[in-house]
Amino acid sequence: MKFLIDTSSRVPIYRQLTQQIRESVARGTLRPETKLPSVRELSKELVINPNTIARVYTELEREGILNTRPGLGVFVAHPKSELTKKVRKERLVELVDQFLTEAVHLGFSSNEVISLLGQRAEQFQWMTVET
Amino acid sequence: MKFLIDTSSRVPIYRQLTQQIRESVARGTLRPETKLPSVRELSKELVINPNTIARVYTELEREGILNTRPGLGVFVAHPKSELTKKVRKERLVELVDQFLTEAVHLGFSSNEVISLLGQRAEQFQWMTVET
Amino acid sequence: MKFLIDTSSRVPIYRQLTQQIRESVARGTLRPETKLPSVRELSKELVINPNTIARVYTELEREGILNTRPGLGVFVAHPKSELTKKVRKERLVELVDQFLTEAVHLGFSSNEVISLLGQRAEQFQWMTVET
Amino acid sequence: MKFLIDTSSRVPIYRQLTQQIRESVARGTLRPETKLPSVRELSKELVINPNTIARVYTELEREGILNTRPGLGVFVAHPKSELTKKVRKERLVELVDQFLTEAVHLGFSSNEVISLLGQRAEQFQWMTVET
DNA sequence: GTGGTCTAGACCACC
DNA sequence: GTGGTCTAGACCACG
Numbered sequence: 001m002k003f004l005i006d007t008s009s010r011v012p013i014y015r016q017l018t019q020q021i022r023e024s025v026a027r028g029t030l031r032p033e034t035k036l037p038s039v040r041e042l043s044k045e046l047v048i049n050p051n052t053i054a055r056v057y058t059e060l061e062r063e064g065i066l067n068t069r070p071g072l073g074v075f076v077a078h079p080k081s082e083l084t085k086k087v088r089k090e091r092l093v094e095l096v097d098q099f100l101t102e103a104v105h106l107g108f109s110s111n112e113v114i115s116l117l118g119q120r121a122e123q124f125q126w127m128t129v130e131t
Numbered sequence: 132m133k134f135l136i137d138t139s140s141r142v143p144i145y146r147q148l149t150q151q152i153r154e155s156v157a158r159g160t161l162r163p164e165t166k167l168p169s170v171r172e173l174s175k176e177l178v179i180n181p182n183t184i185a186r187v188y189t190e191l192e193r194e195g196i197l198n199t200r201p202g203l204g205v206f207v208a209h210p211k212s213e214l215t216k217k218v219r220k221e222r223l224v225e226l227v228d229q230f231l232t233e234a235v236h237l238g239f240s241s242n243e244v245i246s247l248l249g250q251r252a253e254q255f256q257w258m259t260v261e262t
Numbered sequence: 263m264k265f266l267i268d269t270s271s272r273v274p275i276y277r278q279l280t281q282q283i284r285e286s287v288a289r290g291t292l293r294p295e296t297k298l299p300s301v302r303e304l305s306k307e308l309v310i311n312p313n314t315i316a317r318v319y320t321e322l323e324r325e326g327i328l329n330t331r332p333g334l335g336v337f338v339a340h341p342k343s344e345l346t347k348k349v350r351k352e353r354l355v356e357l358v359d360q361f362l363t364e365a366v367h368l369g370f371s372s373n374e375v376i377s378l379l380g381q382r383a384e385q386f387q388w389m390t391v392e393t
Numbered sequence: 394m395k396f397l398i399d400t401s402s403r404v405p406i407y408r409q410l411t412q413q414i415r416e417s418v419a420r421g422t423l424r425p426e427t428k429l430p431s432v433r434e435l436s437k438e439l440v441i442n443p444n445t446i447a448r449v450y451t452e453l454e455r456e457g458i459l460n461t462r463p464g465l466g467v468f469v470a471h472p473k474s475e476l477t478k479k480v481r482k483e484r485l486v487e488l489v490d491q492f493l494t495e496a497v498h499l500g501f502s503s504n505e506v507i508s509l510l511g512q513r514a515e516q517f518q519w520m521t522v523e524t
Numbered sequence: 525g526t527g528g529t530c531t532a533g534a535c536c537a538c539c
Numbered sequence: 540g541t542g543g544t545c546t547a548g549a550c551c552a553c554g
Binding site: 367378 | 412415416418419420456458472474476481484485486488489490491492493494495496497498499500501502503505506507509510511513514515517518519520521
C-alpha cells in the first residue's frame with residue numbers, strides 16, 4: 001500500500017488519508033483482514049504526526065471500515081452496513097445530485113458522465129446482496 | 132428562487148448556499164442572466180450575516196458561475212469552462228471515483244447506483260456540445 | 263449543567279464526560295437545541311485540556327447526539343436513530359445480558375432488579391414511536 | 394464449556410473472556426466447584442497467549458468469582474458478596490442508569506426494554522435470599 | 525511491539 | 540468569538 005499526502009493541499013491531511021483508505025477498500029485493493037501499517041510506522045513513512053494517523057484509524061473504525069485490535073494492529077474490517085435502508089437511499093440521492101451538479105459545471109454531457117461512470121464502476125467491489 | 136439554510140447542519144452556511152446555487156444553475160432552475168437577490172436582501176431573508184452572503188457570491192463569481200455587474204446586481208453567468216479538456220477530464224474522473232467509493236461503502240450494488248444516476252441526470256441541464 | 267470529572271478514576275476523562283452528557287440527554291435534562299458550553303469554557307471550568315473536550319464533542323456528534331455548528335457552538339441534536347432495527351435489537355440484547363450478569367454477581371434477586379429498573383426508567387425520555 | 398474469542402473485535406481478548414466466564418457463572422452454566430481448564434490448556438485451545446489467560450483468572454479471583462487451589466486447578470467459587478448492602482445498591486443504580494441511557498439512545502420504548510429484560514432475566518441464576 | 529489517552533500550544537476556517 | 544486541524548511528546552493498557 002502506498003499513500004500519498006499533499007501537505008500543500010487545503011484538504012486536511014487526515015481527510016486525504018481517510019479518503020485514500022476508503023477508496024482502496026472500496027476498490028478491493030485493501031481486502032478484509034489485511035493489516036494496515038502501524039500508527040508509528042505510517043507516521044514515519046509519511047512524515048506525519050502519529051496522532052494524525054491515529055485519528056484517521058479511529059475515524060475509519062467508527063465508520064466500520066477498519067478494525068483495531070489493541071496490541072495487534074489495525075485491520076480492514078469485513079463490509080457491513082448498519083444503516084437503515086431509508087437513510088442509505090437518502091444519502092445516495094444526495095451524493096448523486098452533488099456529483100451531477102459538479103459534472104454539469106465541468107461542461108460534460110450526460111452521456112459522457114454516465115459512460116465514464118460505467119467504466120470506473122467496474123474497478124470497484126460491489127455488494128451482491130443487500131444487507 | 133427559494134434557498135433553504137439549515138443552521139443545525141454541520142455543513143457551514145456559506146457552503147450550503149453555494150451548493151444550492153450551483154445546483155440550481157446546473158438544473159436550469161436558475162438560468163443565465165437571471166438576477167440574484169442583493170446581498171442585503173438575501174441576508175435579511177435568510178437571517179444570515181451579510182458577510183456570509185458576500186462570500187458566497189464572491190466564491191461563485193471566481194468559479195465563473197455568477198457575474199457581478201457593479202451598480203446593477205449579481206447575475207447568473209453564461210456557462211463556459213475555461214479549463215482544458217484534459218484538466219476537466221481528470222477532475223471528472225476524480226469526482227466519479229470519490230462518488231463510487233462512497234456508494235460502495237453505503238452498500239449499494241453497481242446497478243442500483245447507475246440506475247439512480249440515470250434517473251436523476253434527466254433533471255439536469257447538460258451541454259449538448261463540447262466547449 | 264454541571265459535569266463532574268474524577269481525574270483519579272481509571273475511566274478516561276473523555277469517557278466520563280461523554281457518559282454524563284449522554285445520560286443527561288437521555289434523561290431530558292439536556293434538551294434538543296440546548297447550547298453546550300464552548301470547548302474553551304468547559305476546558306477552563308473542568309481544568310481539562312481543550313483537545314479532550316473537543317474530542318468528546320466530536321465523538322458525540324458522530325453518534326448523532328450533538329450537533330456542532332462551526333462558529334456558533336455545540337448543540338444537543340434532535341433524537342434520531344439511523345441504525346437498522348436488527349442491529350439495534352442485537353445491541354439491546356447484548357446490553358441486557360451484560361447488565362443482568364453484573365446484577366447477578368452483585369447478589370440481587372430478579373425482582374429487586376426489575377423493580378429498580380422500572381423505577382429509574384421513569385426518569386428517562388423514551389421514544390414513543392419507533393423510528 | 395466453550396469459550397469464543399473474536400480476535401477481530403475491538404474488545405480486548407482478556408475482557409471478552411472474563412465477560413464470558415462471568416456470564417456463564419451468572420447463568421448457572423458454570424456452577425460452583427466446577428473446575429476450569431488450566432491456563433495452558435485454555436491458551437492452547439483458544440490460541441491465546443498464556444499470560445492473557447492467567448490475567449483473566451487472576452482478575453476473576455480478585456472479584457471472588459473464581460478460586461485457585463494451588464496444585465489442583467482453578468474452580469468456580471461459591472457466590473458471596475463481601476460488599477455492604479449500601480455499596481451494592483449504589484453500584485446497581487449506577488448500572489441501571491447506564492443501561493437505560495444506552496437503551497434510550499438506541500431508540501427503544503420503556504416497555505420494550507422492560508419486557509426484554511424480563512424475558513432474559515429468566516435465563517439467569519438469581520439469589521433467592523439476601524446475603 | 526501495538527494502539528489509547530492526555531497535555532500544551534500553534535494556526536486556520538467560520539460567523 | 541466559535542470549533543477544526545496539526546504537532547510534539549508523555550504515559551498507560553494490551554498481547
